[in-house]
Amino acid sequence: METVLNLRKEFNQEYETTKKFLEVYSDEQNEYRPHEKSMKMMALATHLAEIFGWPDYMMTTEKLDFAAGDYQPTYLNTKVELQEKFEEDYKKSLATFANMKEEDLEGRWSMNMGEHVIADFNKYEAIRHALNQITHHRAQLGVYYRLNDIPVPGSYGPSADVENF
Numbered sequence: 001m002e003t004v005l006n007l008r009k010e011f012n013q014e015y016e017t018t019k020k021f022l023e024v025y026s027d028e029q030n031e032y033r034p035h036e037k038s039m040k041m042m043a044l045a046t047h048l049a050e051i052f053g054w055p056d057y058m059m060t061t062e063k064l065d066f067a068a069g070d071y072q073p074t075y076l077n078t079k080v081e082l083q084e085k086f087e088e089d090y091k092k093s094l095a096t097f098a099n100m101k102e103e104d105l106e107g108r109w110s111m112n113m114g115e116h117v118i119a120d121f122n123k124y125e126a127i128r129h130a131l132n133q134i135t136h137h138r139a140q141l142g143v144y145y146r147l148n149d150i151p152v153p154g155s156y157g158p159s160a161d162v163e164n165f
Contacts, residue, residue: 008098020154022048026148030077039140041141045141046074046075048086051130062109
């Protein structure tokens with residue numbers, strides 16, 4: 001099976017779709033959130049961009065420990081910074097995919113809070129989780145766009161704002 005090739009292909013497709021979403025991002029809405037429990041729009045978009053770096057991180061580490069400070073959120077202020085972060089993290093993971101072998105996907109990777117294991121995956125499952133997170137958070141961003149009259153790009157087909165695909 002060509003698992004690495006298929007993951008890379010899907011990763012590139014998610015990149016192209018997400019790129020369209022970030023092209024229509026509006027700096028004027030950075031602080032917007034639809035509910036007090038929701039992330040602000042810039043924080044959500046930044047998180048989405050950062051996920052494109054996860055395959056690289058997952059393949060070069062064995063775990064992410066929040067209690068140890070392994071994750072430090074990125075704070076961005078402009079669409080330009082957002083797009084630069086997105087491209088930077090995408091390129092890191094793309095290089096990782098280019099050097100990945102099928103057997104590399106068998107290693108373990110976990111997400112921890114100190115001794116508490118939040119999630120435990122093989123490397124393939126971890127990357128699949130990252131791809132799922134891209135879809136999830138991009139859909140959230142699409143809802144934010146809709147609520148702010150920002151045209152929503154198509155993802156896996158046309159949207160109500162983009163009829164021709």
